[in-house]
Amino acid sequence: MRVVSMFVDQKPEGNQSEDRAREFGFTVYPTIAETLRCGGENIAVDAVLLIGEHGDYPHNEMSQVLYPRYEFFKECVKVFEEDGKSVPIFNDKHLSYSFEKAKEMVNDGYRLNFGVLAGSSLPVTWRLPDVDLSLGCELEDALMVGVGGSDPMDYHALEAMQCMVERRKGGETGVAAVQLIDGEEVWKLGEKGRWSMELLEAALSRSDTPCGLTDEDGRTQDMIRNGEIYRLVDNPAAYFIEYNDGFKATLLMINGAIRDYCFAAKLKGEPLPVSTQFFLTPTPNVTYSACLVSKIEELFETGVAPYPAERTLLVSGTLENCLLSRHRGHVRLETPHLNVEYSAPTESQHAQR
CATH class of the missing domain: 3.30.360 (Dihydrodipicolinate Reductase; domain 2)
Known part of the structure; x- marks a missing residue:
């Protein structure tokens, strides 16, 4: 697989995106739409890797970092809708700090028929x-x-x-x-x-x-x-x-x-x-990340997520409401909106060799 384009939202001191672009021959574009179209008029990539982490972003009253994963995802969806073509998206870690936003992201995958995978390496x-x-x-x-x-x-x-x-x-x-x-x-x-x-x-x-x-x-x-x-x-x-x-x-x-x-x-x-x-292998050999990348590659090659995005959707909402429980004085919160139903994958998905 080859990286052909990249969008970087923030470029603090020490950012390596331009150096990596020169080294590996891809272009860093100023917008997500241009990144997906590689500077042209139509979508020109086969898959999207979305990582919303690090950077200088605000926190809400529950101490959640408001990473713009939903906003980045919706920019991709907008291109899919305009160009009449969709490609798989991997979203690193939780889909969003907001369950409602996360739910919309998963539903977009079904609506436009593209594979969505998200989550942690654990x-x-x-x-x-x-x-x-x-x-x-x-x-x-x-x-x-x-x-x-x-x-x-x-x-x-x-x-x-x-x-x-x-x-x-x-x-x-x-x-x-x-x-x-x-x-x-x-x-x-x-x-x-x-x-x-x-x-x-x-x-x-x-x-x-x-x-x-x-x-x-x-x-x-x-x-x-x-x-x-x-x-x-x-x-x-x-x-x-x-x-x-x-x-x-x-x-x-x-x-x-x-x-x-x-x-x-x-x-x-x-x-x-x-x-x-x-097991999280010690630094610098964080090879557990390679375990996750193998699942990302499977999504990109087949268009089908090896395990359901509903898992990450449910966990995203569960965490949001746990933090809300703490914010409201550690009360028990009923969560009828977290009625996420799905079946686990038949085959085990963790690394075994």
Whole structure:
């Protein structure tokens, strides 16, 4: 595949777009329309890679960065409509900070018959151990642990969790309600059974990066029983997700305890939880990005997304409403508009070699 044109919205000091254009023989155009038409009168590209990240963009009252992914996407759609031709679009990470905008983006793909793929590299990276849930499995509970700042790192963790729980019996039915709690109340709710300590223990057992005592002298540890997790995590956050079919799942963001992303679930009839780590290879070899690029290439070559954009749509809306829950004083919010239904891909999509 060959890059033939590029649009760059902001060019801060150190921007390399012009250098890369000279090196690889493509042109940087001043508008998205000119980029898709390569300076001509009609669309002249076979696919679009849309990355709305970094840069100097405003934040809203919920601390979401207002990246112009929707606006960039709609500029592409405008060209498709004017030229009577559509090509596949990959949108990096969440579709938009707004569920309504994200929904319109997905609907545009159906309306104009072009493939739309979006999302994070976590669902397609390696898993340690190599675990996938059987399609149609009977899930009783699920818990994800993640690290990093709110929007975007909680987005990554939510999508990793979603790529697992969407495989439950009956398929994805959408999200009925959410609530985001942070601070010491998170641990109290765990003790009361709002989320599963057993699943947290199973998820932590897959981490390669336990902090605290392990950092100090290399010892193994049970971070829950020795109390280290409570000492290390200054401000835990719990994202409670209630689905339309009655299933419930929890994301715990536990900065300071570990440095990776792990998942655990309870399957009906199984005595022990199933658990895994979503493996993020260390810098500078961030080869998990190559796992995502392989899916982008599949979209561009076939015109068909290897997994549904509805996953990213649902996660985009779930995150938006979790942050709204926090903004409104950590209230539980019913979300009838998140009635996103879809079926998970039959074949596993994560890297396995």
